[in-house]
Amino acid sequence: MKSAVGSVKNNTLSLLFSDFKEITKARLAISVVFSSIAGYLLGAYQINLVSLLLLMFGGYCMVGASNAYNQIIEKDLDALMRRTKNRPIPSGRMSVRTALVIAIVLTVLGVLSLLALSPKTAMFGAISIFLYTSVYTPLKTKSPLSVFVGAFPGAIPFMLGWVAATDDFGIEPGTLFMIQFFWQFPHFWALGWMLDEDYKQAGFKMLPTGNKDKGTAMQIILYTIWMIVISIIPVFGFTGRLHLSIPAAVIVLLSGLTMLFFAFKLYENRDNSSARKLMLASVTYISLIQIVYVIDKFIS
Structure with missing residues (x-):
């Protein structure tokens, strides 16, 4: 009986973790963090492990928050597409409220982590979230110019690493x-x-x-x-x-x-x-x- 209960808990935790990865688009977030690390290594005179860890954590949080906001805004549209209809929100596995809490918490953690590196780093991180969620996402159904607008927040990570290492743009x-x-x-x-x-x-x-x-x-x-x-x-x-x-x-x-x-x-x-x-x-x-x-x- 205990074994069965433990198995159910493990399965539940596994599903929750899987949905968290999907709502934050983990693979995309990791690739963005990779770009930030490359930028940091290019800019750094001397590598500081704490700074690098803050950049990695803060970068993941900011990308994850952007993706969560995006999926909240596009939940009804995601339900119409084969590629996205099984995402956590349109499939009913995650409520909008839960996704919003995740997005807000990640935003706060991301901004604070990048702020610990420098105000400029945090500013560029915050700009990327704003552009992605408030301009790019709603523009996708209006005009092909959405790709042009989305290219701005998408281009920030490589640059962000250098700014995090040097506090200079x-x-x-x-x-x-x-x-x-x-x-x-x-x-x-x-x-x-x-x-x-x-x-x-x-x-x-x-x-x-x-x-x-x-x-x-x-x-x-x-x-x-x-x-x-x-x-x-x-x-x-x-x-x-x-x-x-x-x-x-x-x-x-x-x-x-x-x-x-x-x-x-x-x-x-x-x-x-x-x-x-x-x-x-x-x-x-x-x-x-x-x-x-x-x-x-x-x-x-």
Whole structure:
């Protein structure tokens, strides 16, 4: 009997933890934290473990809060899409009140953690939550410009790490911001291409032309080119302490050209398979170049 009760408790805790991961979009939050860590390592003169832990914890809380607010606002729309109808709120496993408590607690913890690093870090974290929940989320059903607006909070994490390490905003974190800003367009448009039918069920307008056509594919190509250009600019010595060696710049360039290849394949084929390959290439690209930037700093 005790064993059965213990099993039920374990299952309940497991479900609660699973729903918490889903309401905060744990995998996305972890990838964002990874970007912040890369930015911190690039900016830090000396690595402080406490600061790094505060950045990791605060970053996860801020992203988790944004995602929780987003799922509260879009609960009725999520119920219309195959991809999201089993999320905690539309499925009925979590109430809106519970989700709101989680979001508020994470917001407070996130802001306090980042404030312990510096007021600037906390300010940028708070701006990202505001833009994501108050501008990007409601705009998704109004205009494809939502992707442009969403690219701002999405580009903050890489930059945020540098600001957390230096308490300074200048050309270096600005460049990191621009890299991740331009990267988001091919990434999210490839994702939007794959999920276009599902998104349209909820009235989301994610593709720049509204359709899976050559116009959308061409814009993906153009933004990918801009992303590549920004990513290799540090090799020319114009970006302060943020710089790349020639070998590192070659790796970044080749990675970008690989992504550009998949963008051209999408233009040529205009199918979901090509969009998926581009989306996976984009995920690989952003993680790889962040690793290259960090390794290059410490071996140069």
